[in-house]
Amino acid sequence: MSSDTTGPAPPGTSTRVGAPAGTAAFWCDRCGTPAGEGDHTACRAARQWEPPRHCGHCRRRMKVQVLPISWAAVCVEHGETRA
Amino acid sequence: MPEILDQARTQVLENGVGLDEAGVLAVLNLPDEHLPAALQLAHEVRMRWCGPEVEVEGIVSLKTGGCPEDCHFCSQSGLFTSPVRAVWLDIPSLVEAAKQTAKTGATEFCIVAAVRGPDDRLMRQLREGVAAIRAEVDIQVAASVGMLTQEQVDELVEMGVHRYNHNLETCRSYFPNVVTTHSWEERWETLRMVRESGMEVCCGGILGLGETVEQRAEFAAQLAELDPHEVPLNFLNPRPGTPLEDRSVVEGKDALRAIAAFRLAMPRTILRYAGGRELTLGDLGTRSGLLGGINAVIVGNYLTTLGRPATTDLELLQDLKMPVKALSATL
Numbered sequence: 001m002s003s004d005t006t007g008p009a010p011p012g013t014s015t016r017v018g019a020p021a022g023t024a025a026f027w028c029d030r031c032g033t034p035a036g037e038g039d040h041t042a043c044r045a046a047r048q049w050e051p052p053r054h055c056g057h058c059r060r061r062m063k064v065q066v067l068p069i070s071w072a073a074v075c076v077e078h079g080e081t082r083a
Numbered sequence: 084m085p086e087i088l089d090q091a092r093t094q095v096l097e098n099g100v101g102l103d104e105a106g107v108l109a110v111l112n113l114p115d116e117h118l119p120a121a122l123q124l125a126h127e128v129r130m131r132w133c134g135p136e137v138e139v140e141g142i143v144s145l146k147t148g149g150c151p152e153d154c155h156f157c158s159q160s161g162l163f164t165s166p167v168r169a170v171w172l173d174i175p176s177l178v179e180a181a182k183q184t185a186k187t188g189a190t191e192f193c194i195v196a197a198v199r200g201p202d203d204r205l206m207r208q209l210r211e212g213v214a215a216i217r218a219e220v221d222i223q224v225a226a227s228v229g230m231l232t233q234e235q236v237d238e239l240v241e242m243g244v245h246r247y248n249h250n251l252e253t254c255r256s257y258f259p260n261v262v263t264t265h266s267w268e269e270r271w272e273t274l275r276m277v278r279e280s281g282m283e284v285c286c287g288g289i290l291g292l293g294e295t296v297e298q299r300a301e302f303a304a305q306l307a308e309l310d311p312h313e314v315p316l317n318f319l320n321p322r323p324g325t326p327l328e329d330r331s332v333v334e335g336k337d338a339l340r341a342i343a344a345f346r347l348a349m350p351r352t353i354l355r356y357a358g359g360r361e362l363t364l365g366d367l368g369t370r371s372g373l374l375g376g377i378n379a380v381i382v383g384n385y386l387t388t389l390g391r392p393a394t395t396d397l398e399l400l401q402d403l404k405m406p407v408k409a410l411s412a413t414l
Contacts, residue, residue: 031323032166049320049361049389053166063170067180068141068383069187069393 014052014083025056032059052081085109085117088124091347096128101348104304110344111296115336118343122375125343129376132350136408137400138313138379140191140225140355141184141393144386145172145212146205150197152264154252156289158322158387159197165324167387177212181220187382187393190410192216193225193248193285195386199265200230206238213242221410225285230269236276246283246312249273254302257294274309283312287357290341291319291333299341303348313379314352316345318359320388332359335368339375346376355379361391369396373403 028035029052030043051064055075062073062081072082087102087109094100102110113121149161149169158165172180181192194212196205205228213224226239227248239247251270252258258267278284286309288302306314318333333341338360346354356377360369369391373380380400382393400407 050387051389061166061168063168064387065144065147065170065172065176066384066387066389067143067176068184070183071384071389 014081027056027059029054029056095347095350099350101307101350104300107303107344107348108300111340121343125346125376126374128350129378133378135405137405138408139189140381141189141383142193143180145194146196152199154262155326163324174212174215178215181216185220185222188407192222195227198229201228230273236280240280246285247277248285250288252288253292253294254298257298261292285313286311287315289317289319303345307348315355315357317357318363320359320362333363335364338363342372342376353379357381358385
């Protein structure tokens with residue numbers, strides 16, 4: 001699991017393909033607001049049962065495909081995260 | 084023992100006749116101290132009229148998001164500010180998903196699309212996908228692509244789709260509070276055509292949309308009148324951006340009461356755990372439901388949200404000594 005993938009919500013075993021090296025997530029990957037502002041406790045809890053919807057690096061809404069035992073989320077700028 | 088449970092023991096367990104709306108309401112209104120007895124009776128009914136096997140299913144979204152309808156619970160409506168973006172699944176990925184599902188021991192694989200009804204493009208994609216799955220994967224294929232024309236019903240039968248899901252979602256009297264872009268009756272008409280085609284009817288809904296307990300009983304009675312082969316039971320998982328995003332999830336005990344009540348209304352149907360059980364029931368409640376009338380599960384992830392790992396549910400079934408229904412038993 002890479003550490004710069006998904007903002008404040010730990011997705012467990014997610015892996016980002018093509019992530020910019022060394023850039024920390026700035027946006028909450030669930031609600032799309034700044035990860036460092038406000039309370040994202042509910043977002044973290046919800047992420048146990050949800051894939052990310054926003055790119056942690058640029059806030060763009062991602063194209064997300066949920067499959068029976070996996071998911072993949074694609075940001076046009078920052079690539080794919082999957083688990 | 085409450086009178087309604089005595090009545091259900093004779094009427095439902097012994098004679099196989101489901102409770103009517105008033106009976107379902109009485110079960111839904113049982114005080115907490117009688118919930119274990121209701122679940123135990125529902126479990127006995129399930130074992131008597133369905134047997135110990137559990138049907139396992141996986142579902143996948145062929146077309147996600149961008150739906151023109153306004154189902155207030157759904158993050159895939161294009162009318163709300165949901166973060167869910169439109170995306171199509173390609174055929175190789177669809178077949179791979181079916182293979183993954185089959186590996187869990189599932190006998191059912193349901194292909195779902197977020198649409199009002201299928202257009203030519205979706206029907207072509209479905210035809211290609213179903214053919215590819217049937218050629219490569221040993222699993223029964225079901226579909227859920229909205230409201231159908233008679234021509235489309237016939238086409239699905241010809242493709243080899245053996246079961247069609249079309250949820251009524253909630254009771255007739257509450258439906259206009261949940262959906263305004265089409266009617267409950269339009270859904271019923273699709274279900275009628277599906278039944279007449281010979282495909283198995285899969286029809287359930289979501290509890291916790293704001294319906295009253297009386298309306299929950301009304302819903303169970305309407306489903307019993309439809310007499311579907313399968314009833315998927317969802318519990319609202321409030322989705323960001325939808326009109327129901329601020330609703331509370333159903334209380335665990337109310338969910339279990341509903342499971343028992345729906346089983347006592349429909350002793351022979353496949354009653355399936357679907358979405359929302361992770362939030363509403365957790366691990367302990369999931370177990371209680373399987374010992375309270377449930378005899379089928381969706382394993383793994385849902386359409387836009389994640390479920391428990393398939394292995395967790397399969398281990399639970401093993402622990403409960405409930406065999407997974409084999410494919411040979413469904414043919």
